[in-house]
Amino acid sequence: MIxxxxxxxxxxxxxxxxxxxxxxxxxxxxxxxxxxxTVEEITExxxxxxxxxxxxxxxxxxxxxxxxxxxxxxxxxFLEQLQPENATSQWEVMRQVMRFIAEIDxxxxxxxxxxxxxxxxxxxxxxxxxxxxDEATQRAMxxxxxxxxQGEFRTxxxxxxxxxxxxRLYRICLMEWMMERPDQPLSDLVEQTLDFFKPAFVKQEExx
Amino acid sequence: MIxxxxxxxxxxxxxxxxxxxxxxxxxxxxxxxxxxxTVEEITExxxxxxxxxxxxxxxxxxxxxxxxxxxxxxxxxFLEQLQPENATSQWEVMRQVMRFIAEIDxxxxxxxxxxxxxxxxxxxxxxxxxxxxDEATQRAMxxxxxxxxQGEFRTxxxxxxxxxxxxRLYRICLMEWMMERPDQPLSDLVEQTLDFFKPAFVKQEExx
Amino acid sequence: MIxxxxxxxxxxxxxxxxxxxxxxxxxxxxxxxxxxxTVEEITExxxxxxxxxxxxxxxxxxxxxxxxxxxxxxxxxFLEQLQPENATSQWEVMRQVMRFIAEIDxxxxxxxxxxxxxxxxxxxxxxxxxxxxDEATQRAMxxxxxxxxQGEFRTxxxxxxxxxxxxRLYRICLMEWMMERPDQPLSDLVEQTLDFFKPAFVKQEExx
Amino acid sequence: MIxxxxxxxxxxxxxxxxxxxxxxxxxxxxxxxxxxxTVEEITExxxxxxxxxxxxxxxxxxxxxxxxxxxxxxxxxFLEQLQPENATSQWEVMRQVMRFIAEIDxxxxxxxxxxxxxxxxxxxxxxxxxxxxDEATQRAMxxxxxxxxQGEFRTxxxxxxxxxxxxRLYRICLMEWMMERPDQPLSDLVEQTLDFFKPAFVKQEExx
DNA sequence: GATGAATGAGAGTTCATTCAT
DNA sequence: CATGAATGAACTCTCATTCAT
Numbered sequence: 001m002i003x004x005x006x007x008x009x010x011x012x013x014x015x016x017x018x019x020x021x022x023x024x025x026x027x028x029x030x031x032x033x034x035x036x037x038t039v040e041e042i043t044e045x046x047x048x049x050x051x052x053x054x055x056x057x058x059x060x061x062x063x064x065x066x067x068x069x070x071x072x073x074x075x076x077x078f079l080e081q082l083q084p085e086n087a088t089s090q091w092e093v094m095r096q097v098m099r100f101i102a103e104i105d106x107x108x109x110x111x112x113x114x115x116x117x118x119x120x121x122x123x124x125x126x127x128x129x130x131x132x133x134d135e136a137t138q139r140a141m142x143x144x145x146x147x148x149x150q151g152e153f154r155t156x157x158x159x160x161x162x163x164x165x166x167x168r169l170y171r172i173c174l175m176e177w178m179m180e181r182p183d184q185p186l187s188d189l190v191e192q193t194l195d196f197f198k199p200a201f202v203k204q205e206e207x208x
Numbered sequence: 209m210i211x212x213x214x215x216x217x218x219x220x221x222x223x224x225x226x227x228x229x230x231x232x233x234x235x236x237x238x239x240x241x242x243x244x245x246t247v248e249e250i251t252e253x254x255x256x257x258x259x260x261x262x263x264x265x266x267x268x269x270x271x272x273x274x275x276x277x278x279x280x281x282x283x284x285x286f287l288e289q290l291q292p293e294n295a296t297s298q299w300e301v302m303r304q305v306m307r308f309i310a311e312i313d314x315x316x317x318x319x320x321x322x323x324x325x326x327x328x329x330x331x332x333x334x335x336x337x338x339x340x341x342d343e344a345t346q347r348a349m350x351x352x353x354x355x356x357x358q359g360e361f362r363t364x365x366x367x368x369x370x371x372x373x374x375x376r377l378y379r380i381c382l383m384e385w386m387m388e389r390p391d392q393p394l395s396d397l398v399e400q401t402l403d404f405f406k407p408a409f410v411k412q413e414e415x416x
Numbered sequence: 417m418i419x420x421x422x423x424x425x426x427x428x429x430x431x432x433x434x435x436x437x438x439x440x441x442x443x444x445x446x447x448x449x450x451x452x453x454t455v456e457e458i459t460e461x462x463x464x465x466x467x468x469x470x471x472x473x474x475x476x477x478x479x480x481x482x483x484x485x486x487x488x489x490x491x492x493x494f495l496e497q498l499q500p501e502n503a504t505s506q507w508e509v510m511r512q513v514m515r516f517i518a519e520i521d522x523x524x525x526x527x528x529x530x531x532x533x534x535x536x537x538x539x540x541x542x543x544x545x546x547x548x549x550d551e552a553t554q555r556a557m558x559x560x561x562x563x564x565x566q567g568e569f570r571t572x573x574x575x576x577x578x579x580x581x582x583x584r585l586y587r588i589c590l591m592e593w594m595m596e597r598p599d600q601p602l603s604d605l606v607e608q609t610l611d612f613f614k615p616a617f618v619k620q621e622e623x624x
Numbered sequence: 625m626i627x628x629x630x631x632x633x634x635x636x637x638x639x640x641x642x643x644x645x646x647x648x649x650x651x652x653x654x655x656x657x658x659x660x661x662t663v664e665e666i667t668e669x670x671x672x673x674x675x676x677x678x679x680x681x682x683x684x685x686x687x688x689x690x691x692x693x694x695x696x697x698x699x700x701x702f703l704e705q706l707q708p709e710n711a712t713s714q715w716e717v718m719r720q721v722m723r724f725i726a727e728i729d730x731x732x733x734x735x736x737x738x739x740x741x742x743x744x745x746x747x748x749x750x751x752x753x754x755x756x757x758d759e760a761t762q763r764a765m766x767x768x769x770x771x772x773x774q775g776e777f778r779t780x781x782x783x784x785x786x787x788x789x790x791x792r793l794y795r796i797c798l799m800e801w802m803m804e805r806p807d808q809p810l811s812d813l814v815e816q817t818l819d820f821f822k823p824a825f826v827k828q829e830e831x832x
Numbered sequence: 833g834a835t836g837a838a839t840g841a842g843a844g845t846t847c848a849t850t851c852a853t
Numbered sequence: 854c855a856t857g858a859a860t861g862a863a864c865t866c867t868c869a870t871t872c873a874t
Binding site (some may be wrong): 218221222225244256257258259263 | 837
């Protein structure tokens, strides 16, 4: 058997049917929360029989997990392709990453709310997300350490701390968007929020 | 109004039943999300008949709304009793408010998750919460304005902006707690987060 | 104890509360079928407590029976006060009786439908109605016999037969009204129907 | 269309289940009015799961409508196959039609009462029945017109009127049967009633 | 006698999941 | 592997009736 070269993390879902189910579910999640979507609706839209669903996802919930996996993979891919060493400003790198994620989440309000609901309800999902956040924090830490060396960031707290809080800032935006400002693009919220909180990260002018 | 001693016992009993239902629901919400709780479970635990539930709450959802209302009222009461004019540091006032809220939310992880889920699913609830956040922001704004005058806070952004972002900082803590650090007290997260982000609010040392 | 003179068949319902309940029920029956009316609605409209209902009517169904009794009594009273001996045309007498009943039924479509439903469901009610129909038939028979003697009606069938079918003609009108022509006054239907079917009752011109 | 033998067995099974539900409902309607029958009873008797009911009838009420449709269809079929042009007596044709309907209704007293109740309660059902009555009246009209030409019927009223009242005569029988004479065959009542009222339809002997 | 809180069986309906075809 | 009929537990909500006050 020939070696599968570069089998990226997204090397699942070859079968077309699975993809169809997936897409149908995604589309429906734009309309209403996941737990108000029935398997029948999904299969109907995917134009397969109801029972077929369970050949691809052992459980309705598994679909959500698979979906999360895709999102997470997408983010990982992006993170991998980043070359922050070359950047002049690490803050800019972080801003880019956040915008990237904001664009994924921002595609659909309802779907993102569904995810939130699901994360509140499923330990498994929560762990997946937590892991991703951890990963992102790790990478951000490298960036912040570099930035500290270059005098970009404050040094009275560790790079880890900087990374930790930077990554968490995203959640302000996410909740604001979901709860109160669904009409504003999520990435705009990200921009504004990062701008506002930047002083908590950068090096202060030396008092003299 | 004349006291009606005859019916007062009955009224007390009635209030008691309502409270029993309420408490039973709260207790259950510590175990699982609200929409996985059945009315029957609630009544069973409250030791009343199933139908009784609907004498007190026209709808299962109304219970959640009533619960939210109670929480919101509690916060309002606290806000009203504050006398921020007398405070030496407005930042401290805000910290107090946030800790107060953190203590309410912090009572039960699952219950708070339930609320989150419910807020994602119900427009009504979302609006209630949004209103409370608005109110809190308004009050915070007064504090920040005062603080700006006294040289406590930066003046390159409006007091409104300061208030807006300060209030939203709470959400970082809330999500961190719900998603990743359920074992750490929510109010500790609040302390740490406020400390970290303080530089984005206070007046910088004049460079010289 | 003084003798209660002329205590007519309607000598029930002295208590005002009972009457209020009764009236409330009647009013509601104008709006919807009896079994869609709840005891609570009735007591609310009567402005008494729910439990009070059951002091006056052992059962919800009993109210309907009482109502029927009232209607039946009203008809009996009317029948008693008739003096058909003095009439020139017995057919006219019958027409009068029918119009009287039509006016009672015609007061409310929904209420009459409710009665029909109830009669289909309750043996008791059915018997009451049947008895009234019998009574009416008996009286009509006397009239028809008189009319036969006077040459008004055909003599090839018995007066009993004439009475029987005459009384039943009313049902054509009732069903037509309930099912298809709710907008036309019931008594008009009675007039037209009696006119049409008159030839089946009167004496034919002697062929010679 | 190509025969699909593979699925035909399944289709047969499906039809069978539907029929089982239908029959179970019919059987129960012989015992009590439709609205006192629960879906659970029906499925129990049909020996299928409760949920299965709703695969076949979206609503409990729809079952009744389907049942009515069947009856109505049966009548339409009969009407279509009639060839009244060839009849010597149009009155006889009408008598046949009425007997046919009487046989359907006469199969079960309770079921017919159920239908009556349902018709009183559902606009939809009422309309269906009214339509059928209309259709029957239309057809009867043709017969009466023919009969008028042939000297069978009176000519001082229109064929439409004759048809209208003839058709409505059936209701006398139906109510008599349902309310007072459940033990007498409905079709006997039809015979007797038609006989009695015939003089209101036929041409009178010319007085001479 | 009046009250209304409490009862609890029961309603119609939904839907994730199974499994014979 | 796909199908979709069947399952049945679970859901929210209703309401005639009871009974302690």
